Amino acid sequence: MKPHVVVYKKLPEHLLQRLQAECNVTLFDRITQDNRADFLAALKTAHGMIGASLPITNDMLEGAPQLRIASTISVGVDNFDLDYFRRRGLMLAHTPGVLTEATADTIFALILSTARRVVELAEYVKAGRWKGSIGEAQFGVNVHGKTLGLIGMGRIGSAVARRAHHGFGMPILYHNRRPDPEAERELDARYVSQDELLAQADFVCVMLPLNADTERLIGAREFALMKRSAIFINASRGRIVDEAALIEALQDKTIYGAGLDVFEVEPLPAESPLLQLPNVVALPHIGSATHETRLAMAELAVSNLLAGLRGEPVPHLAV
């Protein structure tokens, strides 16, 4: 009998067909209040599930007694309780690597647009406010030659460091769970304590997974350690930062600006003070969102799922 798979995010047609060739598929393009009960009902007989952008609670999984593998179309696995997966002997697959370069590009876009005020000044032009030659009121700050501090020197952190070193001549400081000799050799990156990085970097970029160790890692104390000219970049997960403390640091100019792709609550609520701050560039969690990269992620997630259901080695298991 074919295994039953629940898909909870829209997949390209050819990937759906690949799944349907081997599995009975229940398809949801996305989960909403209206179809949530149907989704939970489908999980009751599911052997596999594939999707993204939905917290998968242990309660949901308790209702899926036959489940063998969940395949998330993301590298981040913070929508799942990893200990629960270990306890139940379930597999959790994810999509590292294929989104590294696209996400590093997004981070560089945040660095450049925040430092050079690209979004704010593009809006100034569109609003018809460009009436004469620009002056100091429109100046930004240099990116090239400035010090980049990376908290998290994994796949994406290293890809950002390569752009900064080779493209922008930026000295690199990093803090990680463990030193990275290759980054030190190739990129002249220097391993420092987190506090030293915060105090010395011109751009502080967080590129960590969200877990119990990293939740609210950056708060009022950490912003106070940064230079007043520092720009804070976060494209990893919103909950790594105490967002209220970030807003305060931006409002009272403890730091110069922030480039953000992720937030405590997503979508970012319309009433968020972040939206009122000219020194903030806020993006709607687009780190990996290019046609090519999202396709590669979906392909990898489908391959992971099918391998798990066939009992073959799964290319990328988080648990």
Ligand SMILES: NC(=O)c1ccc[n+]([C@@H]2O[C@H](COP(=O)([O-])OP(=O)(O)OC[C@H]3O[C@@H](n4cnc5c(N)ncnc54)[C@H](O)[C@@H]3O)[C@@H](O)[C@H]2O)c1
């Ligand atoms: N904005 C987006 O669309 C987007 C896209 C891709 C990834 N992400 C996020 O980025 C994260 C990182 O992705 P990656 O592929 O680079 O992962 P990775 O595992 O390769 O890198 C993470 C690095 O963080 C380090 N680390 C972990 N905990 C630490 C701690 N407490 N202190 C210091 N260092 C610590 C690890 O040693 C590792 O080197 C993902 O988990 C995801 O949440 C966001």
Ligand SMILES: O=C(O)[C@H](O)CO
């Ligand atoms: O973790 C990831 O892969 C990104 O946040 C995209 O969802």
